[in-house]
Amino acid sequence: MPRPIGEHTTPWPEPDAARYVAEGYWAGVPLGHLLRAASDRAPDAPALADAATGLALTHRELAERVDATAVRLLDRGLSAGDRIVVQLANGSAFVILTLACLRAGIVPVMALPAHRRRELTHLSVLSEASAIAVPDTLNGFDHRGLAHELTENVRNATGERWQVLVDGPGADPADMDLRTLCAPGDDPVADRARLDATAPGPRDVALFLLSGGTTGSPKLIARTHDDYAYNAVLSAGAAGVGDDAVYLASLPLAHNFALACPGLLGVLLAGGRVVTLPTPEPRAAFAAIAEHGVTHAAAVPAVAARWLEHAVGAGPPAPLRVLQVGGARIPDELARRVSPVLGARLQQVFGMAEGLLCCTRLDDPDDVVCTTQGRPLSPHDEVRLVDGDDRDVPDGEPGSLLTRGPYTPRGYYRAPEQNARAFTPDGWYRSGDVCRRTPGGNLVVEGRDKDMINRGGEKISAEEVENLVYRLPAVRQVAAVAMPDPALGERVCVYVVAQPGSTVTLDEIRAHMETVGVARFTLPERLELVDELASTTVGKIDKKALRADVARRMEREHGTGAAHAPR
Known part of the structure; x- marks a missing residue:
């Protein structure tokens, strides 16, 4: 049996947790319940469109498929608290499976389609995963074959029976077929009642995100239902996401940016619609924006640059209203071109899977939007910029960023040595980013102090x-x-x-x-x-x-x- 997650996580100190609850930052409701409540508000509104397969679901249809999938996972031997490595491309299978895990209390470990044997073995053993979800093949690579190659390594390291879930026609009788697993259920009312009665706790770990891997293999970041819901809701508000939003998910959904900043979770919680696309390639992305009426999208600077180049000949991707750019600092000169060329408001996003999120606001002056990476989202985000002796530097001077707050965990999972380096005794996370703060309180990212x-x-x-x-x-x-x-x-x-x-x-x-x-x-x-x-x-x-x-x-x-x- 895998060890309980709680044995190797670092909780927020109780006085801080009590304050976050009292001030309304933590809702005290698991993510699966919050998503179900959002679907109840407008059950017949569109929720999901898979641009690759053509599948389109309303909020009710999505919620019922999620519940049916969660019940099937439980009936096939997975239990609340079990870990499953999710290595799927953007599409309906990723969305339904991930939401089903959140609903059932099964903990997804967010791997990337680009990961191979080394990374997957590390993640599976560290998390003590009981299962892995993969495409059969993707871009010519045999993911199903690799998942089965890993079986003995994982069993020997964890003692766990290893289940392989496969999305695509390559599944065989030894695998769980995700197409069958994610199909509609026979009794939505019974499925919902069962899951409502056995929901995870709001402070339980909801999922594992991956660190940037600054010191070797990626570390696991345990995000709870309370803190990650707050993360998603805050981001949605700052991005102007409401129930009329249509969000293009073309960056990997396993990344924090596309998953909950506001990403998939923030848009669904707001009652909006998510369009999944397995690639941000400009031609495909612009076609999806036009076909589905996309209002919001996210890009890293390299993708934004390709979109800008494509728009010169193809025209702006109407009706796009907001383009979030993050993952790395976008050059100022490139940032200044976004609104004139793409016809969308630029929102710079600076943050980390470990917590803190900063962004420019939609009503900020253009100079702030194009030359800074924004300011913290939460009034309870604490940020310090310090020198090599941990002394605070004045505004305008570069310093290493330290942060803590209601959605910044206090430690990595099963990583005591890294925790001793990355977190101070009083809970500040050393992000490794070098920033300076403007007089208006916005941060400008200058680089990294980590390797x-x-x-x-x-x-x-x-x-x-x-x-x-x-x-x-x-x-x-x-x-x-x-x-x-x-x-x-x-x-x-x-x-x-x-x-x-x-x-x-x-x-x-x-x-x-x-x-x-x-x-x-x-x-x-x-x-x-x-x-x-x-x-x-x-x-x-x-x-x-x-x-x-x-x-x-x-x-x-x-x-x-x-x-x-x-x-």
């Missing part, structure tokens, strides 16, 4: 890349750093000192990492072979100097800000 590479919103651990490259016998020393990229913000560059008489190529490094089974977005895209690595006066590898060096090399080769192909 992190942000590739189009996907956070890559330099340490993990280095550990894998060190497995090559020809490598004596390696340092992974971010190199600038106009489309994605950053890409991975590795500096390598080879063993005497040896050499190594970028193709060899990438092939080795692919063999290990890592997500493709972590693969280095530039290699610099050097005789020695730059170091600080105390002998540490000087990552700042290496980042500056690769930027200079790229400028000489291609001009400032030019894209650089892997070599």
Whole structure:
């Protein structure tokens, strides 16, 4: 049996929790109940459109399918508190299964379709998962086959029976077929009554989000029903999402941004409609916006740039009203083009799966919207910007961001060593972001103080890349750093000192990492072979100097800000 989640989570101190309840931040109602109540307000209003399959559901139809799926999961051996790794592309199966887990108290672990053997094994063992949900194949990759390959590893590590849920025609009798699992039920009234009677508690863990993986493999972030509902509702209010909103979910729904900022959950709680699309490719996205009357969408800067380029020839994606941009800082000059070119109001979003969310407001002056990443959503968000000695810096000066509040958990799951580094004894989370605060209270993100590479919103651990490259016998020393990229913000560059008489190529490094089974977005895209690595006066590898060096090399080769192909 997996250990109860509560054994390895860090609760909010009771005085803080009591204050959040008293002041109305925490509703004291599980997410499944809140979503059911939202569907009751307008049961015949449209709730979900799957742009890939054409499936369209009203709020009542969606709620009833969710309840039927939750009951089937329970009847097939999963129990409240069990963990299931969810690795599905954007679509109705993701939506129905995830909401069914929330309804039944089963805890989804939000994996990405890009994850492979290494990441999935780590997540499954760390969470003590009993099941995994995958597509049969996606973009030519056999996800079902990999899920079955993992069976023995997970069973040996956790002792748990491992169930595989498959979305697509590749399911066999040994799998749960998600198409059958997510079908309408025979008795919606009985399903609802059963689930209402056995609902999880509002402070129970609702789901696991993944950290950016700044120190090796991703850490698990336990989000409770109370805190995550508050997260979604606050975000919906700030984005102007009401029951007339139509939200395009084209970024991966497993990300916090697309799931609850306001994303899927915030829009459904507001009574709006969600349109799922498995890709943010401009042509497909613009077609979905036009066909479904999309009013709100979210993008990372690289996607926003592609949409802007596409709109020059195709015209603005009417009737889009609000485009949220987050995941990384959008360049100011790009931000200024969003409203004139796309015809939508830009909302910058800065936050983290660990909690704190900041955003510009829809009525902010254009200069604030285009040059800052906004201000905290909740009146009870606490934010400090500090120097290297944890002393607060004045407004206008850059400092490392510390935060705590009603939707910022106090620790990672089963990660005591990381918790000691990432959280202060009095509960402040060290985000690793370097920001400065304007006189108006908005934050401007200046960079990171952790060894992190942000590739189009996907956070890559330099340490993990280095550990894998060190497995090559020809490598004596390696340092992974971010190199600038106009489309994605950053890409991975590795500096390598080879063993005497040896050499190594970028193709060899990438092939080795692919063999290990890592997500493709972590693969280095530039290699610099050097005789020695730059170091600080105390002998540490000087990552700042290496980042500056690769930027200079790229400028000489291609001009400032030019894209650089892997070599």
